[in-house]
Amino acid sequence: MRRVGIVGTGMTGLTAAAELQKAGIEVFLLDKSKSVGGRMATRRVGDGRADYGAQFFTVRSDEFQQDVNKWIGDKEVKKWFGDHHPRYQSINGMNALAKYLAKDLCVYVNRKVQTIDFQNGRYQLYTEENEIFEATDIIFTPPSPQVIEILNNSKLQADQSILKTLKFSPCLVAIVELYKEVPYGDHGQLTNPSSTIQRIVNHQQKGISKTSVFSVYMNKDWSEKHFDEHENELLWAIKNEIKEWIGANHIKSIQLKKWRYAEVKRVLHQPFAEIMPSLLVAGDAFLRGEDVTNHSRLESAYLSGKSAAAELMGKNI
The missing domain is CATH 3.50.50.60 (FAD/NAD(P)-binding domain)
Known part of the structure; x- marks a missing residue:
């Protein structure tokens, strides 16, 4: 059998x-x-929620689109943003x-x-x-x-x-809870805002969090350089990198996720x-x-x- x-x-x-x-x-x-x-990962942060792995997905094949249409019909998935190859998100993370x-x-x-x-x-x-x-x-x-x-x-x-x-690259992700809302554009995402940050996502704007919670993805070069450092040192360094975009005084709490095999290089x-x-x-x-x-x-x-x-x-x- x-x-x-x-x-x-x-x-x-x-x-x-x-x-x-x-x-x-x-x-x-x-x-x-x-x-x-x-990496389809979501974490609760107080009364909020954050995706800290995959944030969205796109569709290029009819085969995948058929299942995505079913997920949309079951109210599990919806379009987040974008017209050419729309970015789809899971409604509840x-x-x-x-x-x-x-x-x-x-x-x-x-x-x-x-x-x-x-x-x-x-x-x-x-x-x-x-x-x-x-x-x-x-x-x-x-x-x-x-x-x-x-x-x-x-x-x-x-x-x-x-x-x-x-071959794989690592990624360091900070999950940041704020005292106040800091809106980003129309859909709550900044891509490559600096030479060290790959992506910042506002989950309250994304619609999966009741409170202001962000995911901050450091780029692969920064992540490779700092991956094995102590967590407290990493969080201090990430705070320093993101203060221009979030504001250090707005941070209520911050957590770290290490993805050792986050991105496929080859x-x-x-x-x-x-x-x-x-x-x-x-x-x-x-x-x-x-x-x-x-x-x-x-x-x-x-x-x-x-x-x-x-x-x-x-x-x-």
Whole structure:
């Protein structure tokens, strides 16, 4: 009996699981975090709320648009801004969209996979929590360095060469709660306002927060330079960088999120990699051949999940 195990509950994992389940294949998902979503991440800050991973997504394929239209009809998603390739947002924060997509799936959170083995025709996934999950097929969806770490802890003779070609940049994100509202333009976003800041988002203007909460994304060069510094030093440095745009006296609280593998610097022009029989690696860094954008995004994660599921179902895309 076929049973597919998927590691990671971001857009790729959730999409692949839904496709497999629709085809009548038993599937389960494991995630090391306490919630589904991966970089579809939202945090409560007092009475407010902030997206601090993906802020929005765009649509370029008819395939993705069909599902997005359904999400709009279910009042999970709406257009945020933009006419050419509109920016869509999750109405209640990006993590709410992930939870909506996961609601009918078999998901185990707080399960960090350490090693993987193959015996008697089945894969075994061993977690830090001393559990063993068996499956006939596996889809890994975390960033490739994390997959490589699991493989290095295992005895499988998997071909890691293609995974090692993928390169990532980190991102430091400050979640800033303010005493007063500081509006930004028509939709609450500033892109590249300075040489060190990649993006500032006002979530009250975005419509997901009752109070004035911002996400501030430092650019990849600044993030790479400062990533391993102590949190208190980082928050002080970020406050200094953003005071011109927010005002130091307006800050009520500030938190830090470190994304070690936030941005894909080098993508693969194939929708997944099969590193052993029925052991696939997929994710936003894996682009379909017809994708001319040359960069990762939520849509590429979705399409990679669809392709990986189709491969395991014996279909070709």
